[in-house]
Amino acid sequence: xxATTASALAAGLGPDGLSLKASxxxxxxxxxxxxxxxxxxxxxxxVASFCIPLGFMLYRAIDNPEVAETLPATVAAMKGxxxxxxxxxxxxxxxxxDLIAAQKARTTGLVGKRVNYExxxxxxxxxxxxxxxxxxxxxxxxxxxFEKSDPQWTDPVFWSALKRIGQPMTAFYLLSAVDLRLDxxxxxxxxxxxxxxxLDVLFRTLWISLLVxxxxxxxxxxxxxxxxxxxxxxxxxxxxxxxxxxxTSILVRTTAWVVLLQxxxxxxxxxxxxxxxxxxxxxxxxxxxxxxxxxxIQLPFTVLPIYSVMKGISPAHMRAARSLGAGPVYAFxxxxxxxxxxGVGAGCxxxxxxxxxxxxxxxxxxxxxxxxxxxxxxxxxxxxxxxGQASALxxxxxxxxxxxYAIFNRLVGIDKVKLG
Amino acid sequence: MNRxxxxxxxxxxxxxxxxxxxxxxxxxxxxxxxxxxxLLGPSGSGKTTSLMMLAGFEAPTHGTITLDGRPxxxxxxxxxxxxxxxxxxxxxxxxxxAENVAFPLRVRDVxxxxxxxxxxxxxxxxxxxxxxxxxxxxxxxGQQQRVALARALxxxxxxxxxxxxxxxxxxxxxEHMQMEIRHIHERLGVTVVYVTHDQSEALTMSDRVAxxxxxxxxxxxxxxxxxxxxxxxxxxxxxxENNRMTGTVEQREGGQCRVRLDDGTAILxxxxxxxxxGARSTLSIRPERVRIDxxxxxxxxxxxxxxxxxxxxxxxxxVRVAFGGVSDFVVKVHNSDDRPSLAVGAPVRIGWRPDDxxxxxxxx
Numbered sequence: 110x111x112a113t114t115a116s117a118l119a120a121g122l123g124p125d126g127l128s129l130k131a132s133x134x135x136x137x138x139x140x141x142x143x144x145x146x147x148x149x150x151x152x153x154x155x156v157a158s159f160c161i162p163l164g165f166m167l168y169r170a171i172d173n174p175e176v177a178e179t180l181p182a183t184v185a186a187m188k189g190x191x192x193x194x195x196x197x198x199x200x201x202x203x204x205x206x207d208l209i210a211a212q213k214a215r216t217t218g219l220v221g222k223r224v225n226y227e228x229x230x231x232x233x234x235x236x237x238x239x240x241x242x243x244x245x246x247x248x249x250x251x252x253x254x255f256e257k258s259d260p261q262w263t264d265p266v267f268w269s270a271l272k273r274i275g276q277p278m279t280a281f282y283l284l285s286a287v288d289l290r291l292d293x294x295x296x297x298x299x300x301x302x303x304x305x306x307x308l309d310v311l312f313r314t315l316w317i318s319l320l321v322x323x324x325x326x327x328x329x330x331x332x333x334x335x336x337x338x339x340x341x342x343x344x345x346x347x348x349x350x351x352x353x354x355x356x357t358s359i360l361v362r363t364t365a366w367v368v369l370l371q372x373x374x375x376x377x378x379x380x381x382x383x384x385x386x387x388x389x390x391x392x393x394x395x396x397x398x399x400x401x402x403x404x405x406i407q408l409p410f411t412v413l414p415i416y417s418v419m420k421g422i423s424p425a426h427m428r429a430a431r432s433l434g435a436g437p438v439y440a441f442x443x444x445x446x447x448x449x450x451x452g453v454g455a456g457c458x459x460x461x462x463x464x465x466x467x468x469x470x471x472x473x474x475x476x477x478x479x480x481x482x483x484x485x486x487x488x489x490x491x492x493x494x495x496x497g498q499a500s501a502l503x504x505x506x507x508x509x510x511x512x513x514y515a516i517f518n519r520l521v522g523i524d525k526v527k528l529g
Numbered sequence: 530m531n532r533x534x535x536x537x538x539x540x541x542x543x544x545x546x547x548x549x550x551x552x553x554x555x556x557x558x559x560x561x562x563x564x565x566x567x568l569l570g571p572s573g574s575g576k577t578t579s580l581m582m583l584a585g586f587e588a589p590t591h592g593t594i595t596l597d598g599r600p601x602x603x604x605x606x607x608x609x610x611x612x613x614x615x616x617x618x619x620x621x622x623x624x625x626x627a628e629n630v631a632f633p634l635r636v637r638d639v640x641x642x643x644x645x646x647x648x649x650x651x652x653x654x655x656x657x658x659x660x661x662x663x664x665x666x667x668x669x670x671g672q673q674q675r676v677a678l679a680r681a682l683x684x685x686x687x688x689x690x691x692x693x694x695x696x697x698x699x700x701x702x703x704e705h706m707q708m709e710i711r712h713i714h715e716r717l718g719v720t721v722v723y724v725t726h727d728q729s730e731a732l733t734m735s736d737r738v739a740x741x742x743x744x745x746x747x748x749x750x751x752x753x754x755x756x757x758x759x760x761x762x763x764x765x766x767x768x769x770e771n772n773r774m775t776g777t778v779e780q781r782e783g784g785q786c787r788v789r790l791d792d793g794t795a796i797l798x799x800x801x802x803x804x805x806x807g808a809r810s811t812l813s814i815r816p817e818r819v820r821i822d823x824x825x826x827x828x829x830x831x832x833x834x835x836x837x838x839x840x841x842x843x844x845x846x847x848v849r850v851a852f853g854g855v856s857d858f859v860v861k862v863h864n865s866d867d868r869p870s871l872a873v874g875a876p877v878r879i880g881w882r883p884d885d886x887x888x889x890x891x892x893x
Contacts, residue, residue: 428586429619431606433633434684440607443632447623 167507169500170286173279175223176271179216180207184275192269198252201262205242205251212239226495227281227290228270234259266293282501287311307485311505314481317399317471318464322457324404325411329456330449333412337419351409359406363473366402367393370474399475403467410463411456418452454521462510482506534598535559536720537583537688542592544578552578554744556592560722562687565714567723569731570741571767577692579741580724584690585609596688607636612681612689612719616696618673620665626652626676627661633684651683652676654713671702678710682717691723695730707734728768732756740764760801762889765813772819772858774812775891778804786888788812792854797829797883801890809891816847816861818885821869821877828880834858836875850877 127135177184186203190196211217221235238258245254255262270293273279284290284297288305292298299305332351336344354362369375370393380386392398422445430440468483482502489499537560544553553575560566568576581587583594585606594601601609612633620629630651634644652658655675665673674694681689691710695703711734714721725731731738732752739749740763748760759765766773776790778800786800788810796812804810820828834852846862848871860879862868871877 423617423619425615425617425619426621428584428606429613429615430621430632431586432584432609432611432613432690433680434607434610434636435632436605436607439636444621448621450623 166500167504169496170282170504171278171280172497173223173274173277173281175219176275177277179211179214179220180204180275183207183271187272187275190268190272192265192272194265195263195268198250201252201255202249205245205249205254208235208239208242212243224271224274227274228261228267231261231267234261238262269293269295279497282497283504285498286501286505307482307502307505310480310482310485311509313478314465314506315509317396317403317467317479317481318461320400321403321407321464322411322461324400325407325460326453326457328404329408329412330415330453333415333419333452336412336416337422338424351412354406354409359469362406363402363470366398366405366474370398370401393474394476396475396479399471399479402470402474403464406470407460407464411460414455414459415449415452418449418455422448450521454517458514458517461513465506465510535595536562536564536597537722538595539579539583540593540595542579542582542589542594544575544582544587545590551744553582553589556746558739558746558749560720563718563720565711565721565723565734565736567725567731567735567738568741569725569728569738569767571726574741575744576724576726576739576741580690580692580722583722584611584613610684610686610688612684612686614674614677614681614689614691614694616693618665618670618677618694620673620676620680622665624664625661626657626663626665626668629665629676630680630683632680637684647683648679651679654682655679655709670698671706674698674706675709678713682713682719686719688720688722691721693725694723696725696727703730710734732768740767742767759813759887759889761803762811762813762892765811765887765889766892770816770859770861772814772816772855774855774858776810776812778806778808778810778888781806785883786810788888790854794832794853794855796886798886798888799884800888803890804888810888811891812886813889814881814886816859819858819860819879819881821848821860821862821871821879823878823880828882830883830886831878831880834877834879836871836873836877839871839873846871848877850879852879 180203182203183200186200187196190200208217211220217235217239218232221232224235225232238255241254241258242251245251261267273291273295281290285300285304286307288300288308289297290300332347336347336351339347367374371377372389372391372393374392376392377386377389381389426444426448427440430444431437435443465481466483467481468487471479471481472484482505486499486502486506489495489502537558539556539558542553542556543551545551556575556579558579568579570576578587582589583596583601585601585604589602596609596611621632624632627648630648631644634647639647648661649658652661655678657672657675657679660668660672660676665676668676677694681691694710695706698706707730710721723731723734732755735752737749737751738755740747740755742763748755748764750758750760755764756768759768762773765771774788774790774796776788776794776796778786779789779795780787781800781804784799786798786804786806788796788798788804790796790812798804798812823831832852834850836848837851837856838849840847840849843864845864846868848860848862850858850860852858862871869877
């Protein structure tokens with residue numbers, strides 16, 4: 110080696126004068142591009158089918174287009190008006206023009222429905238005044254027409270609410286999803302009691318998920334241990350049985366539970382026949398049925414990560430503990446169990462998070478008080494056609510899931526979790 | 530308890546897993562207090578099974594094992610007070626080094642300060658005092674093995690079992706650890722039963738070596754005796770290097786016999802029990818015991834041979850020669866300045882004493 114190359118190397122420079130880092134980057138650029146190209150289809154798929162729809166749905170939770178788009182002149186006219194009274198003729202004129210246009214476009218009901226979320230009864234009043242405006246003499250004055258139609262139109266509280274609802278974005282749905290609302294003065298208060306249901310639903314969702322997670326753990330841990338310690342021939346057969354539920358659809362499995370558990374179902378029949386029961390008991394359309402059916406579906410998700418961690422624990426550890434003086438129970442709890450924690454964490458986290466989103470099973474085998482948050486998302490999407498509320502509930506579920514993930518990460522450490 | 534009574538005794542121990550073949554056949558073995566005994570044998574010879582039966586992880590299908598006069602058959606492993614070092618260390622990965630070493634003390638409800646003191650002493654002994662807070666995963670193989678050693682010794686068991694403890698280490702580290710284990714044994718005076726398939730490890734470390742093959746002990750003796758006076762051809766073959774020649778015993782006189790090889794060459798050798806007149810026999814001689822150009826009258830066996838191949842090994846030279854009907858006969862020559870000059874194809878005179886050549890049972 111010549112003196113110059115030696116000094117260049119010492120300075121971190123390659124023979125061509127480029128820094129070693131730069132030549133390394135250049136040498137690896139091609140392979141990096143190739144690997145990126147290989148994952149690009151999947152990346153695009155995830156962006157197009159998951160990230161973008163998710164973003165749209167989240168945006169729906171704060172999007173508030175109905176009033177701003179249907180009553181543009183009114184919203185503009187109210188810009189100059191300060192809250193705390195009833196606006197004057199120009200605002201009424203603008204509202205009249207907007208509503209007459211809305212009548213023609215048949216969108217009055219849409220506005221009425223949106224305002225109705227916050228001021229009950231407002232929808233019919235919009236429809237009524239809409240019809241009256243069409244019959245009123247053109248050119249105004251418009252305020253008397255409104256005054257004559259309903260006292261709502263001269264209520265200062267209504268007008269400040271309308272101004273708020275006219276804004277293009279709203280926190281209404283999100284607040285409502287956690288049983289909060291803004292009152293007429295714009296202050297944050299609790300939702301009125303007969304509409305405050307979502308926190309209950311949220312806690313119920315968490316509680317059912319927790320029950321399911323604990324049940325799968327209690328049932329699954331011994332199975333996983335058995336699977337991990339049996340000789341391969343038997344373990345394979347048992348593994349097949351554990352995986353068997355995956356081969357049937359959730360719907361079929363859930364309906365099977367209906368057949369088994371209903372009051373005139375197989376289980377009740379057998380127990381009455383055996384004389385264990387005098388009266389048939391309610392096993393389904395309640396919390397018991399919900400947790401049972403969900404546990405059945407979730408069991409493999411809890412078992413598999415625990416199994417894969419147990420499989421990696423050397424049997425020599427238990428032997429070592431025994432030879433060092435630990436009885437079987439002590440050795441199991443102090444040496445074996447702590448080593449399975451990463452698998453237990455992974456299995457429980459998986460089951461808990463999957464359980465949070467359950468919809469079909471509680472809907473089929475649960476009672477009215479066992480419906481989870483997804484049921485309400487579906488309800489608002491399909492029946493109420495209130496997509497804002499549906500999206501807000503979805504956003505809350507997403508946020509709760511992420512909070513639990515973060516707590517879990519802090520307690521257990523997600524890097525320690527092993528899924529396989 | 531008399532000191533001359535065996536500390537550990539296997540009597541009539543058998544083990545079968547499938548009810549058809551015996552993994553251990555009628556094992557009878559006595560181990561003295563403070564002894565370093567090595568069970569040596571190829572894999573599947575029953576040595577590890579024997580160790581596991583002593584540790585309590587396998588139950589003998591027949592026979593009894595006693596420790597310090599107490600039959601062990603119904604004693605679970607944790608009540609045997611036997612320290613054990615495993616092949617892959619079996620350190621608990623979720624505990625620190627100190628917690629690992631403290632484990633047997635905690636199980637025994639030793640008081641906190643005493644635990645600290647004894648863990649420190651045990652780690653001092655294996656020169657790992659500064660590693661207490663680390664996890665096993667952060668240690669090298671050799672360090673992990675020392676921790677396993679400290680853990681097996683910290684509760685002062687009278688008997689320590691080691692199951693191929695150095696198998697996963699590289700050669701240099703292995704040799705170093707051999708000496709260290711040997712010194713710890715001398716210092717503490719514990720009884721050690723050591724399992725290995727590495728014959729040089731067995732020879733360097735042990736007070737006695739038990740050579741296993743096919744579920745039975747072939748020979749139990751101190752290392753030098755195992756090497757110098759193997760009692761059968763398996764031991765001769767398994768331990769060290771060995772030249773084998775097959776023939777028939779022609780004449781026997783006291784401890785000596787004359788064996789006629791199949792090509793007619795007659796060789797004088799030391800006879801073992803099986804070498805009766807007329808029996809087939811395998812002759813065994815170590816390559817380093819064969820002399821090149823021996824002084825006249827020094828050896829009773831003397832042959833004219835041809836050099837077939839020379840292999841240089843640094844400190845010694847291996848010379849493959851042919852004579853009579855024997856072709857793969859190896860002679861080890863020390864690489865000193867007075868070594869004879871040899872060339873491939875050249876004739877050479879070789880010879881050995883009957884004492885160095887043993888007439889063993891016939892194989893193959």
